[in-house]
Amino acid sequence: xxxxxxxxxxxxxxxxxxxxxxxxxxxxxxxxxxxxxxxxxxxxxxxxxxxxxxxxxxxxxxxxxxxxxxxxxxxxxxxxxxxxxxxxxxxxxxxxxxxxxxxxxxxxxxxxx
Amino acid sequence: xxxxxxxxxxxxxxxxxxxxxxxxxxxxxxxxxxxxxxxxxxxxxxxxxxxxxxxxxxxxxxxxxxxxxxxxxxxxxxxxxxxxxxxxxxxxxxxxxxxxxxxxxxxxxxxxxx
Numbered sequence: 077x078x079x080x081x082x083x084x085x086x087x088x089x090x091x092x093x094x095x096x097x098x099x100x101x102x103x104x105x106x107x108x109x110x111x112x113x114x115x116x117x118x119x120x121x122x123x124x125x126x127x128x129x130x131x132x133x134x135x136x137x138x139x140x141x142x143x144x145x146x147x148x149x150x151x152x153x154x155x156x157x158x159x160x161x162x163x164x165x166x167x168x169x170x171x172x173x174x175x176x177x178x179x180x181x182x183x184x185x186x187x188x189x
Numbered sequence: 190x191x192x193x194x195x196x197x198x199x200x201x202x203x204x205x206x207x208x209x210x211x212x213x214x215x216x217x218x219x220x221x222x223x224x225x226x227x228x229x230x231x232x233x234x235x236x237x238x239x240x241x242x243x244x245x246x247x248x249x250x251x252x253x254x255x256x257x258x259x260x261x262x263x264x265x266x267x268x269x270x271x272x273x274x275x276x277x278x279x280x281x282x283x284x285x286x287x288x289x290x291x292x293x294x295x296x297x298x299x300x301x302x303x
Contacts, residue, residue: 101193109291118278118295119233167232177223178280178291189294 080170082181089158090189097184100112101170108151109178110143125151142159144185158188191215193281195294202269202301209265209299212279218261221282224253224264228275236277243265261292
């Protein structure tokens with residue numbers, strides 16, 4: 077049973093470009109969480125999704141950021157018109173139940189030049 | 190925004206010594222507390238899921254206790270080994286899930302010195 081898969085592991089973008097980060101949860105997990113880790117800070121919640129539904133996106137910036145978890149395929153975190161402050165590691169985690177143990181991917185490190 | 194505090198922020202321990210550190214969380218609206226171990230260049234891995242006041246869990250040389258009434262959990266490592274070096278995160282869970290439903294502390298960064 078493969079773990080949570082995130083890709084790309086590393087992504088470099090210039091200011092103004094778009095970044096797309098993908099997350100395939102563990103088999104049988106329908107709850108997906110995205111976290112951002114900024115330098116010298118811990119994991120900050122961004123968004124919580126179930127299949128085809130955004131349950132809570134209160135941790136996500138109102139502009140430029142969006143997330144989806146379609147019926148088929150991975151969850152995608154999309155950042156439009158990236159700025160340098162978006163440079164961070166983005167972690168995805170999945171769980172079989174809403175408040176269960178999280179299984180993390182290895183993260184996607186976004187660098188904005 | 191819920192306040193989940195971990196202390197100390199970092200800790201240096203001699204190999205073979207035992208150590209412990211703390212996670213403090215709100216004592217109301219408790220559902221569960223998770224401990225995760227996060228090694229450098231890897232992803233966090235769950236150590237314990239704790240739900241009941243007075244819970245004690247053990248995995249090898251690592252154990253954890255939970256006091257939901259006063260809002261704290263201790264993680265203990267007995268006879269530290271170099272492979273125990275990692276950041277240990279706690280996560281406080283409320284029944285609703287979502288942003289406030291699963292809040293991480295900033296972690297305790299543990300370094301075991303040979």
